[in-house]
Amino acid sequence: MNIPYRPIVWTIAGSDSGGGAGIQADLRAIDALHCHGASVITALTAQNSTSVQRVEAVSPTMLNAQCQALAADLPPRAIKTGMLGNAAHLMHIVEWIERLRQQHGAHPLVVDPVLAASSGHSFADDALLQAYQTHLLPAACVLTPNRQEAARLAGMPPLHTDHDVEACARRLQYHPQQTVVITGGDCTGSQSQDYLLSPQAQGWLNLPRVDTPHSHGSGCSFASAIAAALAHGHPAADAVILAKMAVQQGLQHSYAAGSGRGPVHLSP
Numbered sequence: 342m343n344i345p346y347r348p349i350v351w352t353i354a355g356s357d358s359g360g361g362a363g364i365q366a367d368l369r370a371i372d373a374l375h376c377h378g379a380s381v382i383t384a385l386t387a388q389n390s391t392s393v394q395r396v397e398a399v400s401p402t403m404l405n406a407q408c409q410a411l412a413a414d415l416p417p418r419a420i421k422t423g424m425l426g427n428a429a430h431l432m433h434i435v436e437w438i439e440r441l442r443q444q445h446g447a448h449p450l451v452v453d454p455v456l457a458a459s460s461g462h463s464f465a466d467d468a469l470l471q472a473y474q475t476h477l478l479p480a481a482c483v484l485t486p487n488r489q490e491a492a493r494l495a496g497m498p499p500l501h502t503d504h505d506v507e508a509c510a511r512r513l514q515y516h517p518q519q520t521v522v523i524t525g526g527d528c529t530g531s532q533s534q535d536y537l538l539s540p541q542a543q544g545w546l547n548l549p550r551v552d553t554p555h556s557h558g559s560g561c562s563f564a565s566a567i568a569a570a571l572a573h574g575h576p577a578a579d580a581v582i583l584a585k586m587a588v589q590q591g592l593q594h595s596y597a598a599g600s601g602r603g604p605v606h607l608s609p
């Protein structure tokens with residue numbers, strides 16, 4: 342019998358009770374790209390389609406227990422991190438990533454540095470920002486900040502011009518093997534414009550912006566789709582392009598749920 346196989350992708354991220362973003366979006370995107378998604382939940386959010394109302398990080402014991410359980414049975418081919426809760430969680434995660442590397446060999450890491458929701462709710466204090474800069478960004482294979490997050494992480498003023506974005510990507514590339522994609526999901530305009538800086542390729546990835554208010558979870562889905570494509574063995578620049586196409590299609594199939602922003606919907 343030919344037993345179907347799917348590469349395992351871990352998403353280490355926050356739960357969105359509204360089902361639009363976070364872990365819930367990640368698992369849909371990973372499934373859409375024919376991988377098996379396993380999740381390490383860093384924080385719970387009480388949120389719906391209009392706002393984030395409460396955030397509570399899980400205990401460090403529970404964070405480590407999830408990693409322990411997965412490491413023993415479901416080691417990852419790629420990992421994606423999203424909302425991390427706090428700096429202490431980030432440090433535990435960095436330790437787990439190193440331990441997994443030693444036990445199972447190198448696996449690509451996609452870091453989506455979620456610092457705030459589109460609705461404005463902040464998910465990161467200064468300690469977490471600093472921990473990203475010092476410990477997690479240097480370990481990333483692919484980094485997917487939006488423009489606001491990229492500027493904060495690079496310690497730059499708001500990015501207005503293409504030149505600003507390109508300079509910021511160079512500043513966030515800690516070593517030449519890394520890929521940085523600064524996404525334009527937080528911009529307006531007729532084009533969705535992401536800047537890609539990778540060992541294989543660099544330049545602007547432009548697609549017509551899908552005219553929908555229902556884009557909740559598109560950043561999470563993009564980073565998860567990149568991790569899934571990497572788990573299948575695609576080089577980073579190809580993984581980014583595949584993920585951009587998958588999210589574009591997901592936006593075309595997004596739908597209303599609640600009175601605010603409905604979710605992007607990636608399907609196989």
Ligand code: PLP
Pocket residue numbers: 354355356357362363364386388423424455457458459460556557558559560561
């Ligand atoms: N909630 C959680 C748990 C998330 O991880 C994220 C984003 O990454 C969001 C909310 C915000 O999603 P959006 O920016 O699409 O509103």
